Amino acid sequence: MRIYGDTNSGNCLKVKWVCDKLALPYRWIEIDTRKGETRTPQFLAMNGAGQVPTVAFDDGRTLAQSNAIIRYLARDNALIPRDAFIAAKMDEWLFWEQYSHEPYIAVCRFQLVYLGKDASQLDPEKVKRGYAALDRMEQYLAASHFLAGDEVSLADVSLLAYTRVAHEGGFDLSRHAAIRRWIAEVETYLGLPSAR
Incomplete structure (x- = not known):
């Protein structure tokens, strides 16, 4: 392919x-x-x-x-949980990522990194909603090791993509200890170098 x-x-x-x-x-x-x-x-x-x-x-x-x-x-692979409900929870995170995370975290990153804007030029609403997404992840990951079940799933892979570079969009992850732990574990699982 x-x-x-x-x-x-x-x-x-x-x-x-x-x-x-x-x-x-x-x-x-x-x-x-x-x-x-x-x-x-x-x-x-x-x-x-x-x-x-x-x-x-x-x-x-x-x-x-x-x-x-x-x-x-990843069909028929361990990245998709076998339990139908946990797989649906994975899908819930996948849909959420595209609607409530990526439009804010990724867009702020694009504007700073690729358009050369200053952080002061970012839309405050996008920044606010980006932090709201990070806060939701932090709250969840403080109580659960991964996003859907006990193992890495596509939910983790999908949300890792822009969360690991959120700092490039001006987002400070210093108060998000659970997210930082999760990023490191999923990067290791995927064999990726640290984005920091």
Whole structure:
């Protein structure tokens, strides 16, 4: 399979991490979204939304949306809990990540790192909601080792992507001890170097 992705994107990296952890063979095709490479006729024919990551399988089928991709790639694997309710809790975190976490943590990071904005220029509401997401994770992880069950699941992989680099978006994790512990454990599980 071919993974069309931007290595600056946590949404793309989570697909790469799942493939690497599961030893799934793939060819990575780097796409520079800031140069409009997702807006070419060829790319849009593969993914009409013009977004990465996009996976093209050898049989010609394609799949987009990072959490849908990792959910498909990890089917019948330990990254998806066998217990149906715990698997649904994993999905709950996956949906929450895209709606209540990524739009704030990732967007603030993008504005600081890639647009060169100063932290004072960030939308205060995005910062507030980013901290609200981190606080929810902190509260949960203070009482539970991982996000869905007793082992690392796709919920942890998905939320790791932008949480581990939240500091690049101006978010201070010093008061989030449980998140810092969780980041280190999931990075170790995935064989990733520390993002700090």
